[in-house]
Amino acid sequence: MKLPKYSISIQSFFIAFIFLLNFSAFAQEQPDKPGASAQELADKLANPVASLISVPLQNNLNYGIGPYNGSKYTINIQPVVPFKLSDNLNLITRYILPVVDQTDITGENTHEFGLSDATVTAFFAPKTKGLILGIGPAFLVPTATEKVLGTEKFGIGPSVLVMHQGKGLSVGFLANQIWSVAGNEDRADVNQFYTQIFMSHSYKSGASLGVNAEITQNWAGNTTMISLNPSIGGITKFGSQVVQFNVQPLIPIVGPHEMRPNWGLRAVVAFVFPG
Template identity: 80%
Template sequence: MEFHKFIRVLLGTISFVVSYSSYAQEEHKPGNSPQELADKLANPVASLISVPLQNNLNYGIGPYNGVKYTINVQPVIPFKLSDNLNLISRWILPVVDQRNITGLNTHEFGLSDATVTAFFAPKTEKIIYGVGPAFLVPTATDKLLGTEKFGVGPSVLVMHQGKGLSVGFIANQIWSVAGASDRADFNQFYTQIFLSHSYKSGANWGVNAEITQNWEGNTTLISLNPMMGGITKFGDQVVQFSVQPLIPIVGHQAIKPDWGLRAVISFVFPGS
């Protein structure tokens, strides 16, 4: 895979489409304006169907300066349980292409393990929260890309949201409970602390910090990720774009990249 060409094409497409979109000038149903959609997409437990494709490229990993490209397919599907309670299912299925990570001149490609989260989210205003289980599912097609473990644990989201402003955090802790006996146990904490601001046009900017603590391996990885994005349309399909440099702050040499880049395209279904 030619990573440089991929990133240039992707970023060029995002820049062109966002810059020349006429979506912000269209008439919209209540709740479906560009800014309202941007705010909903900033809320992990909003009652909105979306399918983000999160592209992550990291360089300079480990002693062999490895390169890792991951595309996370992340559908978010809400279910109405009652007038005051929703169940928000969030899926993350990573497809990985990596070189020089597990050794010099090595290459692995395939699915990694999936993470599935179910948030029970009461309908509230201003202070929004959700709690539920998170599952690690051993879907990896290569043992070097996964844990061969099934895991489970709690997840939580707390955030404040006003028009144009979203701030909060999402976190989970997963322990392995079954799987290959010859593989290390999985015991990992993850949190993302985020802030974003949106405009009437659907343009938005923000910053988030991601923290991953591997208790079994006693390693910590922290990155700071500024973000800018916008909302546009491909025909009748509403789409959100965003671009983020991934700035590593803390990490063990074996897992910390020198730098990274994230580009996300989210297919949005406002009528849901």
């Protein structure tokens, strides 16, 4: 019997997923972990504009896409770097650089691998407690190494974050709207809205449970994509290196058949550094 072909990256995703499941059990068994500080760190990492340096590696696997039942593996490299502008104002910069490996998406027996377009967001965030606000520009940067993996457009637009955070509970949303302003005139214009609505609860051990909904509206193409993503995570250390991990099933709710996957899975490993 001929086995279906899977890319090396998709196999690696499953290996990473099994590792994370074992890692979650290991993390909860650490007797010397300072519970209060672990929960504080979990709360900070739930806040997209916290003054904290982190480098999340977000692994996404989607399967059953389109008429050819395609698969797509994406690792988003997402460093977050804060800058102190004054005693009461921070600038939080967030970068997303996707690396994509996909099969049977653009046609039967096709394969593409490379960088997709990068997104850079800068939030001006006043130091507050309780209600947290952030606002600033978002940029689309055409870094794709293959035509089908990017837009060949440079884009810009506003981004906003509104959230409420108390000890152990984070609720809010972030959103951006990007329009293309330059690039290849033969490619379609970009006019896209994205929002993520999220809620998470942390525990003294540093473990967390949550759920988020991601909505992408392509105004130019008149398409809507919505997924619902429950999550479980935790915090531990490798030596002196603080690491957060998170596993999420990706449940597609709305989307055109040629774009919506049948199912998906996300595993995130975030390296945390002192600011």
